[in-house]
Amino acid sequence: MRIVAQIPLVLLVGVAAAGAEEFDPTSLDLAALIECRADVPAYNGLAFWLSGEAGAAEKLGWKEVPAGNPFLPATVRVFGYETASIVFTATGPLAALDGVSAPDLARELGISPEVATPEKFLGEKIVVESSEEADGMTFSTRIGLNVSTVDSHPGKVLAGCSYALDVN
Template identity: 60%
Template structure:
């Protein structure tokens, strides 16, 4: 979700802004397909992510059930209603440290990556990892440099055999 590097001032700036971002999130306004398919911006994703992590009953309010994942780097949820993303539907969603990914059946990672114009960084029978940068910009405010980066990702992981993970990564780096 956030990558913070360097400056204490940058961290303090974020520390004062982020609680307000989480409080401003309206779950009725959630556009989950937009978050998964990289059609949202970083503040929109961060507002949702901080709300989901900070509200004790957030998943229940969305009709989601947290599921134990064999992968310590993924938080997994079963959705009450199907999520339509990338021309497919799923009821399983995982979150990485930087964004949501749909867990998809019935396709291969290389095929989906080609469809989404994503170049593979790793493409073997055991592992696929591809990324396409959707947006990247740098701004400076009061001497603090903020870099936002949104990337579309397709991958496979050992803990989800036969599945393709596809979704978005939203990052802010502060210097």
């Protein structure tokens, strides 16, 4: 059973505000976040800052497009490919890639597919999985590298990282 839902909202708001205040947008290494070379606090700092800072995306030069995903002011190189478009899920950033198939990229990254049909591809490789106990609670960190295709982005391969911290 997860206790996260029982943590007082004031505490969560305080953590979010602290993460937003501590984030320095000049330190952003988007490629590291997408390629799972960052840690959970690095991603959370960006996520809290983006959601809590007025005009945060614009400060990074990002432009939201009708699909709700940011276009970058310059391309970013991830997994050996260039992209000017990223997608955010609830747990992390993904690059929207052209010029590569999902099965080929997954093979390059050592990811085994969970779903591999002509209509859908989904694969994940766990990069970090750890637990720490403190004050009677268990903090579990999970970072996963993902490759997928989705109907909302036809012809694109989405590749990136998911960052999760569970408190039990």
